[in-house]
Amino acid sequence: MGTLSMPIDEAAETPKCSPGTSYTFSPFDISPVLNIKKRTTTRGRKATRSRLITGSPYKDQLTKSLEKNASLGRRP
Secondary structure, eight states: OOOOOOOOOHHHHSOSSOTTTOOOOOHHHHSOOOOOOOOOOOOSOOOOOOOOOTTSHHHHHHHHHHHHHHHHTOOO
16 A cells, blocks of 8 residues: 655745744743732631620630730731
8 A cells, every 4th residue: 555645835834934034922932920829828707706705704815815905006
């Protein structure tokens, strides 16, 4: 059995423009894509249980801690 051979068209392989005048730029050449890093900080509120504030030992503890912070000049 024989192999199929197709005639090679030299005009299809050579560029129509001269090599010195044709430039192709992709958008990534002009402005590359930035690598965005994930945030690794875990700042935020700490998880606590819900509590009844009025008339409980928790209220006493809260008022003491607020007074302590106020005397140190910090914000709660």
